[in-house]
Amino acid sequence: MRPPVDHIQAPPFPPRLPWINVAALRMDQQLGRPVLIEFWDFCRANSIRTLAYMKAWHERxxxxxxxxxxxxxxxxxxxLxxxxxxxxxxxxxxxxxxxVDLEHQIWQLYGNAGWPARYLFDQRGLLVDYHYGEGGYRETERAIGELLGIDREPVxxxxxxxxxxxxxxxxSEDVAGPYSGPYQAGAVWAVLDGQGSVSANGYxxxxxxxxxxxxxxxxxSTAAELELVVGEGVSCHAVCFTPGLAP
Known part of the structure; x- marks a missing residue:
């Protein structure tokens, strides 16, 4: 989605946050190249489902x-x-x-609204495209290609x-804690921690x-019943549902 105005500057990264795969970066040092920012959480199903596209774009x-x-x-x-x-x-x-946005400092600087969320900045550090939630992959990739002068078929x-x-x-809406009962979804996920196992409808x-x-x-997308049994040594923080094709 294109932003409503053309002068939204990329916020700086707060100092002293943990970085992975690289030494600490500064946004002002990225000028001259497009930058794609994605807010995500490894405990959220919709974040996990976007990562294959992110990795493909990085490779391309x-x-x-x-x-x-x-x-x-x-x-x-x-x-956490x-x-x-x-x-x-x-x-x-x-x-x-x-x-690692420990206390959601970057989140607040962006006024971010949820997971996942993508923000694409041009070579001047100005916002040119953004997207909340899953989907919009072709649009994001075409916007990347425009900035780089690359015309190729999206992933x-x-x-x-x-x-x-x-x-x-x-x-169905996500449910905090362990849940058993009716749902409508393309897939059922659980946020789990610990060592052991859970059983979902006998599996x-x-x-x-x-x-x-x-x-x-x-x-x-299917209407069904979930029977979730959480085994010893495991904590269930939420049960989450992702969409499926309409029947």
Missing amino acids: YEPAGLRMIGVHASGFAPS DPEAVRAAVARLELPYPVV SPLRAEDAPGALLAPQ AVAVDHPGCYKLISHPR
Whole structure:
């Protein structure tokens, strides 16, 4: 989405925040190259679902000058620990710089509204495109290409629900803590921490690190019943739902 005005300058990064994959960066030192910022949380399913696109764009456009920076802003207790973020970045194989926004300082500077959120700045450090939530991948990539003078076909949709014109059914609201009961979704996830396992409708899911675990997946949005059993040694912080194609 294009911003309503053309003079929104990229905010600076606060000092003394932990950085991963790079020494601390300054936004004013990025002038002369486009910069893509993404707010994310490794405990949020919709953040996890965007990462494949982020990695693909890094591979495609970083050699041409794009600077990509992930801003990890925790929304759950398990992702508050900077070392847990560092482990998640390694586990998820993110190759680009990530800054740990410990107290949502960067979030507040941006007036950010949720996870995930993307902000694309041009070579002058001015905002040229932004997007809240999942989706909008083709639009973001075309905006990147415009800034770099590259005309190529965007990354193919990685899921059926990402395809242009896909009709999605509304999913159930996320629920804090463990939940069993009815839902409507394309997939069911849980924010888990500890060591052990959980059972979702009789299927065991091993838990060995803090994060967002996919419990159930449907080919289309489905109305169903969830029976979640949390095993010993595991904490469930939330049950989350992601959309699916309309039936």
